[in-house]
Amino acid sequence: MNIIAFPNRTLWPALLARPVQDSNEIEQKVLPILNQVKKQGDEGLRELARKFDKTELTELAFSDEEIQNAESQLDDELKNAISQAYQNIYTFHKAQLQPVEKIETMPGVTCWRKSVGIEKVGIYIPGGTAPLFSTVLMLGIPAQLAGCKEVVLCTPSNHPAILYAAKLVGVTKAFRLGGAQAIAAMAYGTESVPKVYKIFGPGNQYVTTAKMLVSKEGIAIDMPAGPSEVAVYADDTAVPAFVAADLLSQAEHGADSQVLLVSTSKKFLASVNLTLSSQLDKLPRRDLAAQSIENSKAILVETPEEAIDLLNEYAAEHLILSVENAEAVSEKIINAGSIFLGNYTPESCGDYASGTNHTLPTNGYARAYSGVSVDSFVKKITIQNITVEGIKNIGPTVEAMAAAESLDAHKRAVRIRLQSLL
Ligand SMILES: NC(=O)c1ccc[n+]([C@@H]2O[C@H](COP(=O)([O-])OP(=O)(O)OC[C@H]3O[C@@H](n4cnc5c(N)ncnc54)[C@H](O)[C@@H]3O)[C@@H](O)[C@H]2O)c1
Ligand SMILES: N[C@H](CO)Cc1c[nH]c[nH+]1
Numbered sequence: 234m235n236i237i238a239f240p241n242r243t244l245w246p247a248l249l250a251r252p253v254q255d256s257n258e259i260e261q262k263v264l265p266i267l268n269q270v271k272k273q274g275d276e277g278l279r280e281l282a283r284k285f286d287k288t289e290l291t292e293l294a295f296s297d298e299e300i301q302n303a304e305s306q307l308d309d310e311l312k313n314a315i316s317q318a319y320q321n322i323y324t325f326h327k328a329q330l331q332p333v334e335k336i337e338t339m340p341g342v343t344c345w346r347k348s349v350g351i352e353k354v355g356i357y358i359p360g361g362t363a364p365l366f367s368t369v370l371m372l373g374i375p376a377q378l379a380g381c382k383e384v385v386l387c388t389p390s391n392h393p394a395i396l397y398a399a400k401l402v403g404v405t406k407a408f409r410l411g412g413a414q415a416i417a418a419m420a421y422g423t424e425s426v427p428k429v430y431k432i433f434g435p436g437n438q439y440v441t442t443a444k445m446l447v448s449k450e451g452i453a454i455d456m457p458a459g460p461s462e463v464a465v466y467a468d469d470t471a472v473p474a475f476v477a478a479d480l481l482s483q484a485e486h487g488a489d490s491q492v493l494l495v496s497t498s499k500k501f502l503a504s505v506n507l508t509l510s511s512q513l514d515k516l517p518r519r520d521l522a523a524q525s526i527e528n529s530k531a532i533l534v535e536t537p538e539e540a541i542d543l544l545n546e547y548a549a550e551h552l553i554l555s556v557e558n559a560e561a562v563s564e565k566i567i568n569a570g571s572i573f574l575g576n577y578t579p580e581s582c583g584d585y586a587s588g589t590n591h592t593l594p595t596n597g598y599a600r601a602y603s604g605v606s607v608d609s610f611v612k613k614i615t616i617q618n619i620t621v622e623g624i625k626n627i628g629p630t631v632e633a634m635a636a637a638e639s640l641d642a643h644k645r646a647v648r649i650r651l652q653s654l655l
């Protein structure tokens with residue numbers, strides 16, 4: 234990795250910028266795909282699958298039989314692993330369900346919120362370069378806990394583990410569709426694919442751009458979750474081989490993934506670089522990881538305070554703190570999708586099985602967005618109840634405010650009740 238020593242703060246924005254993609258150019262490719270699906274429905278989907286996935290789709294949906302048979306194609310080791318991951322992710326996300334709390338804001342005025350699962354949701358499971366069946370658990374489990382009635386899944390992969398996981402999380406319909414066309418199908422609906430209200434899931438630049446475009450047409454999306462990335466902040470208590478392995482674990486997602494290493498120790502950065510090249514050579518996905526490492530940086534900073542500022546400016550999707558007192562350091566982090574503490578918390582554990590969600594904001598969106606959780610799958614409806622005592626208490630306040638806004642009908646809705654009580 235290219236080591237950059239003591240960059241001036243004014244250089245940080247340029248240094249930390251993600252690889253630039255010409256969003257206009259991608260939009261020009263994605264817009265015709267969306268329009269084709271809108272106009273031609275299933276037939277358009279078949280043609281786009283021929284063009285981009287080199288697949289002849291006679292049946293768009295996976296059959297019940299294919300879903301049932303998926304289990305028999307997996308060995309016990311993988312099924313046990315999926316089952317353990319399911320349990321951990323379920324346990325962590327279940328704790329996010331909060332009991333309804335009724336709040337009396339003033340005597341006789343009670344307000345509360347209820348959570349309702351979004352009725353129809355779509356989950357996109359990437360499958361271009363790797364069949365990410367773990368993403369089925371990450372999206373399907375919170376959807377299940379939120380009580381979503383219809384969960385539509387689209388993926389360009391036919392890996393049996395995707396179908397097995399889909400069954401575990403209660404997906405209602407699954408389709409062999411990938412890319413922007415899958416997003417369009419769920420956004421507009423076709424003869425076969427149901428239209429949904431909100432679309433979730435990570436994906437490549439076509440998928441992410443399609444999500445952004447359909448969101449302008451009233452379809453909700455989770456967040457822009459693009460190429461995976463990780464930042465590692467390490468000091469001399471970290472193990473160079475562990476850090477190198479963590480960097481490579483995200484670099485192998487794709488050539489557009491970005492990894493960043495920050496340290497106050499020049500010696501440490503050099504040691505990571507040494508072990509990085511030997512570990513890289515052993516990877517089956519060497520070429521993808523090598524390109525990603527090529528675009529990435531190791532930054533030497535003067536002080537721990539500077540490291541924290543830099544990491545907050547970068548707003549990584551994943552942040553590994555391999556430093557002394559990592560938990561105390563994490564208190565100072567205000568921008569990150571998910572944080573991993575100490576030498577024995579590799580990011581891979583969060584990607585698969587520790588319990589937290591791996592669908593996280595990339596590209597600096599962690600400054601404003603959170604990762605997926607049960608909350609992402611629910612709407613919160615507020616409810617209020619005002620008693621006779623309550624209207625007497627709150628009425629004058631509302632009357633005064635409505636009068637000042639020149640909204641007489643608002644004022645009268647209160648007045649008429651107060652007068653009825655005289
Ligand atoms: N941020 C997160 O939470 C998170 C989680 C998991 C994965 N990811 C990211 O998801 C991405 C997965 O990407 P992927 O490509 O492997 O799978 P993908 O499923 O997102 O995309 C594959 C689809 O892209 C379409 N496509 C391919 N070339 C095209 C072209 N030239 N024009 C139009 N469409 C085209 C095809 O239809 C194909 O089915 C990776 O970048 C990974 O880093 C992110
Ligand atoms: N690191 C990816 C984005 O968080 C998720 C993933 C799935 N499989 C392996 N990794």
Ligand SMILES: [Zn+2]
Pocket residue numbers: 461482483486584
């Ligand atoms: Zn990963």
